[in-house]
Amino acid sequence: MEGWDPNTKSTLTQIPLLTTKAGPRDGAAWTQRLKEEYKALIAYTQMNKSNDNDWFRISAANPEGTRWIGKCWYIHNLLKYEFDLQFDIPVTYPSTAPELELPELDGKTQKMYRGGKICLTIHFKPLWAKNCPRFGIAHALCLGLAPWLAAEVPILVDSGMIKHKDDTTSTSES
Amino acid sequence: MEAELKDMWNDLESLKHSLTDPSLRGPVDKLQLHVERLTNLSKSVPVRRSKVKDMSAEVVDSNPYSRLMALQRMGIVENYERIREFSVAIVGIGGVGSVAAEMLTRCGIGRLLLYDYDKVELANMNRLFFRPEQVGMTKTDAAVQTLADINPDVVLESYTFNITTVQGFETFMSSLRNKSFSPTKEGSGVDLVLSCVDNYEARMAVNQACNELNQTWMESGVSEDAVSGHIQLLIPGETACFACAPPLVVASGIDERTLKREGVCAASLPTTMGVVAGLLVQNTLKFLLKFGHVSPYLGYNSLKDYFPTMEMRPNPQCSNVACLERQKEFIIAKPARDAAAMAKMEAEALTVEEIPLHADNEWNISVVDEVEIETVGATSSDALPEGLVRELPNADESQHPPPAEPAAPSLDDLEDLKRQLEALNS
Ligand SMILES: [Zn+2]
Numbered sequence: 046m047e048g049w050d051p052n053t054k055s056t057l058t059q060i061p062l063l064t065t066k067a068g069p070r071d072g073a074a075w076t077q078r079l080k081e082e083y084k085a086l087i088a089y090t091q092m093n094k095s096n097d098n099d100w101f102r103i104s105a106a107n108p109e110g111t112r113w114i115g116k117c118w119y120i121h122n123l124l125k126y127e128f129d130l131q132f133d134i135p136v137t138y139p140s141t142a143p144e145l146e147l148p149e150l151d152g153k154t155q156k157m158y159r160g161g162k163i164c165l166t167i168h169f170k171p172l173w174a175k176n177c178p179r180f181g182i183a184h185a186l187c188l189g190l191a192p193w194l195a196a197e198v199p200i201l202v203d204s205g206m207i208k209h210k211d212d213t214t215s216t217s218e219s
Numbered sequence: 220m221e222a223e224l225k226d227m228w229n230d231l232e233s234l235k236h237s238l239t240d241p242s243l244r245g246p247v248d249k250l251q252l253h254v255e256r257l258t259n260l261s262k263s264v265p266v267r268r269s270k271v272k273d274m275s276a277e278v279v280d281s282n283p284y285s286r287l288m289a290l291q292r293m294g295i296v297e298n299y300e301r302i303r304e305f306s307v308a309i310v311g312i313g314g315v316g317s318v319a320a321e322m323l324t325r326c327g328i329g330r331l332l333l334y335d336y337d338k339v340e341l342a343n344m345n346r347l348f349f350r351p352e353q354v355g356m357t358k359t360d361a362a363v364q365t366l367a368d369i370n371p372d373v374v375l376e377s378y379t380f381n382i383t384t385v386q387g388f389e390t391f392m393s394s395l396r397n398k399s400f401s402p403t404k405e406g407s408g409v410d411l412v413l414s415c416v417d418n419y420e421a422r423m424a425v426n427q428a429c430n431e432l433n434q435t436w437m438e439s440g441v442s443e444d445a446v447s448g449h450i451q452l453l454i455p456g457e458t459a460c461f462a463c464a465p466p467l468v469v470a471s472g473i474d475e476r477t478l479k480r481e482g483v484c485a486a487s488l489p490t491t492m493g494v495v496a497g498l499l500v501q502n503t504l505k506f507l508l509k510f511g512h513v514s515p516y517l518g519y520n521s522l523k524d525y526f527p528t529m530e531m532r533p534n535p536q537c538s539n540v541a542c543l544e545r546q547k548e549f550i551i552a553k554p555a556r557d558a559a560a561m562a563k564m565e566a567e568a569l570t571v572e573e574i575p576l577h578a579d580n581e582w583n584i585s586v587v588d589e590v591e592i593e594t595v596g597a598t599s600s601d602a603l604p605e606g607l608v609r610e611l612p613n614a615d616e617s618q619h620p621p622p623a624e625p626a627a628p629s630l631d632d633l634e635d636l637k638r639q640l641e642a643l644n645s
Contacts, residue, residue: 066538069385076633083636090643102644105637111385115644135383137423140462140538144383144420155484158418159337164484170419174465174611177538 048168050192057187059092061085066178068138069111078139078181079110085183100194101130101186110134113182117147119194121202124209130190139178142170142185145193153206156197163193220261228254270371274300274327283370284327296508303372305507306400306409308332310382310391310425312358314346314492315439315499316415321348322500323373324366330374330400331366332409333359334391336381346489374400383424392428411503412436415496417485419466419611426461429453430541433548437506439499445486446471448495449518450502456545458515459531462538465611467603469518469527491521520606527606538614 049057063081067074086103093099103115111134118127128150132143144162151161158164169189173180180188201207228251235247268283276288291299307328309316312335320331335358339349353361359377366375378394380387398408412434414425422438429436433455441448447469453460498517505511518527533546603609 070388080631080633080636083633083640087636087639087643090640094643104641104644109385133381133384135420135424136385136388137383137420137427141383141420141423144418158484159340171611175613175615177614 048166049188053187053192056092056191057184060089060183060187062179063139063181064178066139068136068140069109069134070136075110078178082110082181082183085181089183089187100191103130103182103186106131113143117186117190117194119198121199124202124211126198126202126207126209139181140174142173142180142189143182145185145190150201150207154197154201156193163190165189166192221258224254224258224261228258267368268371274303287326296510299508301508302327302504303329304401305411306330306332307503307507308334308395308409308412310334310412310414311416311421312362313337313343313415313417314487314489315441315496316413317346317348317358317362318493318496319413319415319439319500319503320362320366321369322496323503324370326500326504327370328373330376332376332378332394333362334378334380334382335359336379336387346487346492382428383420388424388428391424392432395428395432395434407432407434409434410507413499413503414438415499417441422461422466426453427539427541430455430460430539430545433545435506437499437502439495440468441487441491441495442468442471443485444471444473445488445491446473446522447518447520448491448498449516450495450499450514451516452502452506452513455542456533456547456549459533460537460539460542460545462542463534464531465609465613467516467518467607468610469520470606470608471520471522472606473522491519494519494521518607523606525606527604529604529607 061081061084063078063085065074065078065081067078069075071078090099090101093101100119101115101117103113106112106114112131113134114129114131116127117130118125120126128147130145130147132145134143135141144158146161147157147163148161150157151159156164172188173185176184198207202209231247231251231254235244235251238244238247271283274284274288275282276285276292278285278289287302288299290296305328307323307330309320309323309331312320312333316333316335320333323331337358339353339356339358339361341351341354343349344351348365349358349361350365353364356364357377357379359379363375363377366373376394378390380390382388382391395407395409395412398404400408404410412425412429414422414436416422416425417440422440425436425438428434435452435454438451438453438461439449449467449469451467452458498514498519502514502517506513514528515530516528518525520526533542533549535543535546537543537546
């Protein structure tokens with residue numbers, strides 16, 4: 046796991062691994078996979094809470110569990126910046142990872158593709174491919190979104206692209 | 220307008236001749252020149268050409284197909300007009316897809332299906348095809364607008380959704396199956412799918428659809444550093460599918476560690492994208508119109524002007540179930556294929572004497588050794604030709620046995636699990 050900070054590494058190893066290789070078009074196998082996804086997300090959320098590092102909320106937006114919505118946040122200079130989080134489970138999941146979207150930040154940073162999809166580091170996809178099908182949604186959040194927020198939110202705040210919701214001292218942005 | 224301008228020019232002419240002071244003629248000449256320019260401008264106002272029924276080979280400047288039909292006269296293509304029977308689906312109408320669509324439109328392709336969920340943005344203007352006034356339109360609609368003007372004979376269909384989502388994928392599949400354009404065609408409703416997307420997820424979705432539909436397709440790509448690219452032909456069961464082995468990239472020769480990625484996602488150049496679109500459509504024309512050699516894989520390293528080629532056999536351990544089914548069918552069909560090939564060879568042997576020979580190599584030129592290595596999708600990067608590398612590692616599923624499931628029967632109900640997560644979320 047070259048290129049990852051020790052914190053991400055140690056957190057990742059504590060998230061339960063998944064075993065069922067199934068995507069949203071695979072019927073009963075997908076239901077089995079979905080159960081494993083929930084178990085991993087429950088364990089990860091519990092772990093974050095007990096480490097005083099709670100940083101996201103996510104839940105399925107449809108009964109099939111193919112679309113997920115929630116929130117994620119990051120503390121910078123003692124202020125909390127919160128963003129809507131959404132993604133679809135791709136038809137080729139888990140061979141391909143879900144593309145995590147922060148729609149509110151679309152167009153505000155270079156580190157993003159169209160539609161607010163976050164631009165992952167060159168280390169993410171190789172690690173995901175190597176660990177198919179053992180990594181799930183929880184792993185994608187831990188390896189993809191957490192480092193992205195840590196790298197980009199300070200830049201977005203310092204450059205004035207985003208403002209804290211209580212910050213009324215300056216004129217509101219577009 | 221033209222008549223008005225002509226009258227004005229004539230009035231100026233008579234004015235000029237009625238002038239007694241010759242020094243005043245200069246300004247009138249200038250005015251006449253302006254009128255002439257306006258007349259030319261008024262003639263270039265866009266006119267939409269009407270549809271043509273048959274492709275004519277007549278060499279007149281009003282025939283949009285004369286130079287293409289010349290390919291047939293010269294003996295490069297046997298039957299160029301067949302191009303009007305073909306349907307091509309282009310997935311991703313970006314820097315490569317839009318240019319490929321324009322090339323096929325100008326070639327007079329029968330029908331184009333265009334897929335993209337993005338909108339045109341000013342940030343796209345470093346690439347070809349889209350115009351600043353189209354900013355804000357969906358790429359598919361903007362493309363249809365331009366392409367219909369260029370060639371109204373082409374049937375254009377615009378599909379604006381993301382093919383990687385469950386619903387988008389189903390719509391994608393059914394649009395490829397639709398045979399209303401040529402009801403008698405075997406297989407799906409399209410002759411070829413061109414993947415011009417910029418990400419692995421979408422390529423895998425195209426691969427999935429084409430494996431399930433037994434649909435031949437071509438992959439194309441440009442590297443994120445904008446200096447290399449590739450095209451690849453994929454025939455389900457016969458060649459490696461996109462999931463048979465980790466994707467290949469043409470090494471730019473730049474050390475990854477020195478590549479500065481801070482603050483950027485991807486770079487792009489109209490040149491690299493134009494070259495890749497050209498290679499892709501050239502391979503498409505050769506495939507559809509049956510001339511020349513259809514490349515199974517062609518890479519492009521723009522820094523060294525190096526073009527590696529190779530072939531990949533399917534991986535019998537491919538993780539894609541539909542790929543394995545196609546591989547089985549391909550093996551079963553082998554005797555019939557061999558017999559057909561034999562019959563074709565015999566037929567060609569009979570006609571070979573009639574063909575005028577150009578075999579004498581007058582200039583004594585020998586073609587430089589091609590880097591053509593046949594590899595199996597399964598093999599690791601050591602079997603790859605120079606200049607090609609694997610972009611992603613293989614999944615090491617077998618090396619790590621899954622950890623024993625903790626015995627927690629209460630945790631095995633989906634609704635229960637959902638409630639547990641919701642409790643944590645509240
Ligand atoms: Zn395969």
